[in-house]
Amino acid sequence: MLEKIDLNKKLSKKEYEIAMDELAPKLALLQRECKAAEIPIMVLFEGWGASGKGTLINKLIAPLDPRGFKVFTIQKVSEEEAMRPFLWRFWTKLPAKGRIHIFDRSWYRSVVANSIDTSGKENEKARWLSEINQFEQELVEDGMIIIKFFLHISQKVQKSRFKGLEKTKKTSWRVTSQDWKQNESYDKYRNLFDEMIAKTDTEYAPWTIIEATDKEFATSKIIATMVEKLQDAKKKKEEALYQKEISKQDDQVESNEKKQNNEKEVPIIRTESKAYLEIEKALKLDVLSGVDLSLTLGKENYKKRVIELQEKLAILHYEMYRNRIPVVLAFEGWDAGGKGGAIKRLTENIDPRGYEVVPVSAPNDIERAHHYLWRFWNAIPKAGHLTIFDRTWYGRVMVERIEGFCSEKEWQRAYNEINHMEEHLTNFGCIVIKFWLHIDKEEQARRFKERQETPEKQWKITEEDWRNREQWEQYEEAVNEMIIRTSTTNAPWIIVEANDKYFARIKVLETVVNALEERMGKKAK
């Protein structure tokens, strides 16, 4: 998942100033408000060596009242600490209500260290991760806010930072052999971080990935995230107190009066300048902003490749059947992104007895009377079969989120529910691949117009498509979050650059062929 993050993001000096003018006073105010509301807060910084944890913590605390926070630097386990259970040193460092504790490294330090140092400790790692999730969940249920930052940089940037540090005596001691080992085995570490993040990215304590190449960008994103989380926390606490009030309140008292009182207590501050709103948008998009939509494939090339790949796929489809491997391919993408065309190229040459395409639209009455995943569980392939979903369970975190068909709590919960469903499938041996067919807004306009003007394509374009197009930016945010939260090693998202339909179709075919070959052992990983 870290691989998908766009690490080229930066802010100009001017943009940084606009952002900080907006955010710093807000954060300062929220700190005071959260103190008054007695909300305890923990902020964790994890990430690559030389990703700038120290610097960024300094930037974060600059606007804060120093009487309200404390910074902990988590070193290797001390002798005293080693004599107690793993989480003891963090249980004893919990902030009291109304205080902020900031951790430079945290309980995740041991997980990573443990993963690297020794093999054969898989059981212990699993246990620690489970203890961590229980720990975080129980604190959050008790009212704690846990904000987890992972600072992400590329192998190249890390290397040049290490070299920079080594240049002068003043800083060269900071680069250890351990650090260089991390840089050399960058991919191995990235997989470990990916796994750690995936297993502890929960609705109660989600991770925020910080693109830390550019210090100004990273600082702004950290402070913007803090502002958002503290605002949410304050709002929720006030709502909870209000609910408590209601249930306590004497029946004789006019309820109306209470309500008015309460409204006074929850002022909604929206003072953002227009210039800042643009920057805020950039801070939010980690994935889609980095997709290169200029990629193309010539028609001749396409024709040749499509035949080769379809022939391979036909054979692999039989082998998959004989080996009893179930396969789920999930297609999502922008309207007119080319799902239909890609699915057609996948299926046109394989045995129709061994696959099924399941088109997914709004749920019917019976489906609505069940859990939203029920209809998808009913449609999953049996061993040896292939099921292609044209739109999927991800509707929960896209259309249902945006149209308000489910509550915020429900779609927030859905990321984990979906990860669990896919994990249950892959635990069973199922191959699960998810495609996001990505085009830009201009290309969509071109395709919509073409559809309207071509009689045999007019059925493909409806009023709803135009309505959805108006919500492009909301979808962009939702898709971005969806890909971040549900990209797992066992069921990856493949973002398909689909402005060029030839390129897109071949990428889909290739991905499926490669995944099947890999499982069938034809190809070393």
Place this chain on the structure above:
Amino acid sequence: MLEKIDLNKKLSKKEYEIAMDELAPKLALLQRECKAAEIPIMVLFEGWGASGKGTLINKLIAPLDPRGFKVFTIQKVSEEEAMRPFLWRFWTKLPAKGRIHIFDRSWYRSVVANSIDTSGKENEKARWLSEINQFEQELVEDGMIIIKFFLHISQKVQKSRFKGLEKTKKTSWRVTSQDWKQNESYDKYRNLFDEMIAKTDTEYAPWTIIEATDKEFATSKIIATMVEKLQDAKKKKEEALYQKEISKQDDQVESNEKKQNNEKEVPIIRTESKAYLEIEKALKLDVLSGVDLSLTLGKENYKKRVIELQEKLAILHYEMYRNRIPVVLAFEGWDAGGKGGAIKRLTENIDPRGYEVVPVSAPNDIERAHHYLWRFWNAIPKAGHLTIFDRTWYGRVMVERIEGFCSEKEWQRAYNEINHMEEHLTNFGCIVIKFWLHIDKEEQARRFKERQETPEKQWKITEEDWRNREQWEQYEEAVNEMIIRTSTTNAPWIIVEANDKYFARIKVLETVVNALEERMGKKAK
């Protein structure tokens, strides 16, 4: 934990009639109301062979409208089912909103079968249990009610039932060699059931143990449990709808009016006859009712044993220190149950540098500003040390529950939180033993009186003790639930029959000595 259940409980014909007259019409009404409220319900029956699943399901459905429920008998996995993930066959059997699905065996069938049939599949079992917990949690969060019954009988009763069935041709086919194997390895199976229950006894889908020796008792408890759970579900659903109404409601409308409307919708039915209330109490106590308080130990015997055990303990205490084993002893019990005396006998002969007694009373201001477990984490022993808690974290589910110092949601959640804390300790290698010093109400009265009349003991008795005594029955229910929900293999509850203080002290000393010897490898298990 199953070992602690009092399996001698029964109802007379008369009591059974009173109970059913009360419960059956209630259940019928609740079924209609839950249908109207669109609540989906799953009821699971698991338990020993010949524990009466079929018969009891028949009794349960007798009062129900047959158009509203369906019974599923879960057999071995079929060929079609084996071609899909483990939980597929249950996902596809989910009840629609407003319907009841009853399962004769369930997703737990595979867990048990898998535990018995093969060794070395520990990983798979852990995965299944985790998939089950995710499955149940996600359904419950979506509004499903999951009621899980475990039908419990003794080895002796099972044996005589098998023999009874084998007597006639009509029923002899029902007893298989597998059944006899279960009876012969009763203890092994009980441990497996214990583990399965402990790992899946969650606040969202808790188990209810049914003492199934007496059919009338079992039927009444099952139906009483159903009534309680459906009443809760209905109430929660109505509250949720009401909250939704409030937030939707136009500000102009008088809130008062809404509230009155709502009150009409939530009638509270309390029509229980006095005779039934007595029976209901009996249905609720699974553990304490079976404690034999007549156990005694003569003074001479006591004197001899106490010296022997204290000498052993002193040596074991050093060994424990040398082997770096941390030990936690947790003492709870009725007021005047003899905690102080028992603790004194434990400590009077061991090295004071290696132990600490932590008296626990109401939390102070700083403690109240933290998570309720924080102060206990601060006090846990380091490796090689012994910490004795005189009252403990279990205050959360006793005094805090009964006095309303925390919300119902909070103390319900606490069982799991406490199990997790103790598991984190034992994962680290800590020995954790919990003692409940049990006396009856008459013995307490005698001791209170003695304290009041003996000048040097007067400090031990306060107004609060008398107040607590008035809530004896509420405490009884809370303690019973506490022991059931937090008896784990790694951190067991020891119920100490403490009407005779000599017996109690020796049992405590013996338990600690045995646990230490076992860990030190002096004694085969």
